[in-house]
Amino acid sequence: MLNTGSNSPDVPATPEVGLPLWLLAELTYRCPLQCPYCSNPLDFAAQGQELSTAQWFKVMAEAREMGAAQLGFSGGEPLVRQDLAELIGEGRRLGYYTNLITSGIGLTEQKIADFKQAGLDHIQISFQASDEQVNNLLAGSKKAFAQKLAMARAVKAHGYPMVLNFVTHRHNIDKIDRIIELCIALEADFVELATCQFYGWAHLNRAGLLPTRAQLERAERITNEYRDKLQAAGNPCKLIFVTPDYYEERPKACMNGWGSVFLTITPDGTALPCHGARQLPVQFPNVREHSLQHIWYNSFGFNRFRGYAWMPEPCRSCDEKEKDFGGCRCQAYMLTGDASNADPVCAKSADHRVILAAREEAETASQPLTEMTFRNDRNSRLIARS
Amino acid sequence: MSFDRHLTPRWRPGYRFQYEPAQKAHVLLYPEGMIKLNESAALIGGLIDGERDVAAIIAALDEQFPGVPELPEDIEQFMEVARAEHWIELA
Ligand code: SF4
Ligand code: SF4
Numbered sequence: 114m115l116n117t118g119s120n121s122p123d124v125p126a127t128p129e130v131g132l133p134l135w136l137l138a139e140l141t142y143r144c145p146l147q148c149p150y151c152s153n154p155l156d157f158a159a160q161g162q163e164l165s166t167a168q169w170f171k172v173m174a175e176a177r178e179m180g181a182a183q184l185g186f187s188g189g190e191p192l193v194r195q196d197l198a199e200l201i202g203e204g205r206r207l208g209y210y211t212n213l214i215t216s217g218i219g220l221t222e223q224k225i226a227d228f229k230q231a232g233l234d235h236i237q238i239s240f241q242a243s244d245e246q247v248n249n250l251l252a253g254s255k256k257a258f259a260q261k262l263a264m265a266r267a268v269k270a271h272g273y274p275m276v277l278n279f280v281t282h283r284h285n286i287d288k289i290d291r292i293i294e295l296c297i298a299l300e301a302d303f304v305e306l307a308t309c310q311f312y313g314w315a316h317l318n319r320a321g322l323l324p325t326r327a328q329l330e331r332a333e334r335i336t337n338e339y340r341d342k343l344q345a346a347g348n349p350c351k352l353i354f355v356t357p358d359y360y361e362e363r364p365k366a367c368m369n370g371w372g373s374v375f376l377t378i379t380p381d382g383t384a385l386p387c388h389g390a391r392q393l394p395v396q397f398p399n400v401r402e403h404s405l406q407h408i409w410y411n412s413f414g415f416n417r418f419r420g421y422a423w424m425p426e427p428c429r430s431c432d433e434k435e436k437d438f439g440g441c442r443c444q445a446y447m448l449t450g451d452a453s454n455a456d457p458v459c460a461k462s463a464d465h466r467v468i469l470a471a472r473e474e475a476e477t478a479s480q481p482l483t484e485m486t487f488r489n490d491r492n493s494r495l496i497a498r499s
Numbered sequence: 500m501s502f503d504r505h506l507t508p509r510w511r512p513g514y515r516f517q518y519e520p521a522q523k524a525h526v527l528l529y530p531e532g533m534i535k536l537n538e539s540a541a542l543i544g545g546l547i548d549g550e551r552d553v554a555a556i557i558a559a560l561d562e563q564f565p566g567v568p569e570l571p572e573d574i575e576q577f578m579e580v581a582r583a584e585h586w587i588e589l590a
Contacts (some may be wrong), residue, residue: 132521134533180521182533210515210528235513235530274513276530302513303530349511349585 124429127420132180133376133409136209137187137388138169140197141380144190144216163380166196168400170203172378175405177207181376184209189380192219198231205232212237214278222267229271236268237276265299277301281308281332282322283475289332293339297350306336307355323475326360359468359475363433364440364456371418371442376409384408386415389443393452418442418452425453427461502575504557506589509549514586516544527586534586543577547587553578 141163164172173184184204191197192215204211213228217238225236268275277296281289289306296304308324324332336354343350358365368375368387377385382400385391397414398407409415417423421434428439439445440456448457449464457464510516515528516536525541527534536544542563546556557571564570581587 180519182519182522182526182528183531185531208517210533212531234515234528237530272512274511274530351585 124421124424125435127422130410130419131370131373133176133374133405134181135183135185135375136173136176136181137185137375137377138172138200139187139189139377139379139388140169140191140194140200141189143193144188163194164378164382164400166199168382169196169200172382172400172405173200173204173207173209176376177209179405179409182208182210183212185212185214187214190216190218192224198224198227201228201233202231205234210234214239217264220264222263225264225267225271225273229273233273235276236273237278238265238268239278239280262299265301269300274302275300276303276305278305278307281306281324283324283328284322286324286328286332289335290339293336293352297339297343297348301350303351303353305353305355306332307353308357323357323359323471325475326472329356329360358441358444358456358458359471361458362460364437364444364458366437367441367444367456370438372409372415373419376405384412384414386418387443389441390414392443393446395452423453427459427463428455431461502553502578504554504575505552506578507549507552508547508556508578508581508587508589510547511585511588516547529586539573540577543574553589 176184186197186200186204191213194200197213201211201213211232211234213233213235214237220238228236265275265277277299279285279292279296281292285292286308292306293304308329333354333356336352340352343352372386375387377388377390378400379385379388379391383391383397384400384403384405385397391397395414395417398412400408403412418438421429424434424439428434437456437459440458442452442456444458445454445456446452448467449462454464455462457467459465510527511529513529516525517528518524519526522535525536525544527536527544542560543556546559551559553574557574560574561567561570578587578589582589
């Protein structure tokens with residue numbers, strides 16, 4: 114496991130492989146919504162058959178044995194899986210901290226109670242409903258508000274901690290104060306205010322989504338003001354503000370390093386080091402054919418970008434590589450055509466100009482929401498074919 | 500400001516303290532997060548059950564590790580930090 118790059122004096126040895134502490138179970142790509150910033154693969158409609166209950170049980174047991182402690186159920190919309198309560202129950206029995214990541218569509222008070230019974234630890238409600246809904250909500254539509262309020266209250270009443278996740282973009286980020294007020298009123302324990310990341314569907318729609326720098330700075334300032342207020346009031350609600358890396362000069366340490374903490378299993382059983390990795394021209398293993406032990410430690414896909422030996426310049430001789438691992442492989446692939454390149458967010462990257470161009474575009478863009486490519490089966494097939 | 504040792508700590512709802520064999524350590528699990536605790540934090544954490552007050556936790560650890568004069572202060576400090584981080588509720 115150690116040291117595959119020692120033949121070159123300036124490349125540090127490959128560190129020992131970490132434990133897969135986080136297991137993300139993408140149960141299904143089925144979803145009643147069509148968010149234009151969905152992070153699912155563009156060709157999701159062409160993906161294979163979903164894993165069965167028994168196959169998920171096996172995956173959960175193997176990952177737990179290997180050290181996984183956090184288990185996330187996501188999708189698509191995980192609520193469409195009829196065996197969800199069963200999967201939660203098994204996850205909890207194995208000792209996982211179980212997280213349900215849902216849009217809330219299809220959630221009922223009965224299900225909230227049933228999942229609690231099964232051992233669910235936490236529910237995250239993502240306000241990634243269609244923008245119309247979010248906008249109605251922000252505009253104060255009583256009906257939409259009452260519905261979410263009831264669901265959020267039920268989540269709290271059943272003793273769950275609650276995370277509210279708001280995907281922000283250029284069309285709603287200016288209302289960040291309303292978003293925060295709403296989350297505080299709903300008694301969220303954590304609020305994630307994340308600018309959509311530009312993978313999958315969001316990349317396709319970037320011009321319609323990327324906020325301007327001025328918009329971002331304002332939103333961050335307002336968030337900080339609310340943080341101070343919350344702290345002064347002794348309110349435990351925590352605001353997490355995630356900026357899009359398009360406005361950074363150094364990339365994020367994507368997933369804490371390739372194959373170091375995160376393990377994603379897609380609906381058809383493909384194992385990925387991050388949920389965006391499927392788009393890469395890399396062969397990834399499937400849990401139907403291999404044990405997780407083999408997948409995590411020995412498979413080609415999981416070792417492809419571990420350590421530093423794979424890096425070309427400028428990362429290779431850069432003294433920051435142990436900090437950011439050269440950034441995101443998906444972004445490098447999407448924007449430069451080569452997944453080994455430095456993430457172009459980095460100012461040292463030869464392709465950094467594509468990021469600069471996107472920032473410029475954000476200053477002048479005017480693509481309205483209605484012109485974006487919505488995530489649905491028809492669009493997925495069109496894209497996958499071309 | 501002196502610490503009130505009659506306060507009883509309990510984990511914040513949705514926070515779970517457990518031993519992880521793979522990490523050979525106790526951890527605190529919470530929504531989408533995990534903190535690996537050092538040995539002394541794990542010893543204190545293991546006594547947080549919503550029943551014992553801080554004085555009882557100090558007494559229990561003092562019995563287990565006699566002759567450590569800084570022990571009460573360390574425990575109080577843990578409580579302060581854990582409360583500030585909202586890991587525990589003190590009532
Ligand atoms: S981002 Fe939207 S469309 Fe994509 S899975 Fe989530 S809720 Fe469904
Ligand atoms: S050159 Fe590579 S390693 Fe250095 S800061 Fe940029 S992305 Fe990170």
